[in-house]
Amino acid sequence: DIMQLRDRQEKVEKVLTLFKSHKVGPFAEESTRVKGLINFTGALALNSKEGVEPYSSEANSGISSQFAFRTSVRKKDSLLAELATDSRYFYQENDLMGSPLVLSKVMYLANVSDHMSVAAVPVGARCDDFSTDPSIQEFS
Numbered sequence: 001d002i003m004q005l006r007d008r009q010e011k012v013e014k015v016l017t018l019f020k021s022h023k024v025g026p027f028a029e030e031s032t033r034v035k036g037l038i039n040f041t042g043a044l045a046l047n048s049k050e051g052v053e054p055y056s057s058e059a060n061s062g063i064s065s066q067f068a069f070r071t072s073v074r075k076k077d078s079l080l081a082e083l084a085t086d087s088r089y090f091y092q093e094n095d096l097m098g099s100p101l102v103l104s105k106v107m108y109l110a111n112v113s114d115h116m117s118v119a120a121v122p123v124g125a126r127c128d129d130f131s132t133d134p135s136i137q138e139f140s
Contacts, residue, residue: 037066065101076111 040063066084073079082105108120 039064078109
């Protein structure tokens with residue numbers, strides 16, 4: 001009986017050492033690439049008009065930013081996420097406070113073959129941009 005217990009213990013120890021030595025999960029071997037685009041031109045614009053409504057198109061000045069994240073999954077597939085500043089601006093006592101950073105795109109891109117790829121968007125998400133953005137294609 002003791003020999004059988006030792007045998008089982010050795011088998012369990014082998015499995016545990018193999019489990020610990022290998023990376024587990026679909027993202028274990030891949031790194032995430034990040035690309036950022038920050039536009040300062042709106043911050044340089046001077047507005048000479050007084051009494052501009054805070055929500056008018058003329059008030060859309062300031063720094064805008066966009067960050068794209070891409071992680072390779074299963075060699076040919078990609079998980080894409082994009083964060084961008086929202087077009088809504090927050091004002092406090094007639095001073096521009098800034099705009100929130102929102103998740104603008106989440107997409108799983110599966111390359112089935114050289115001529116076919118499939119894009120998937122999470123259930124319940126509002127997505128109106130299924131294109132593979134040129135800024136994201138530069139990661140390749």
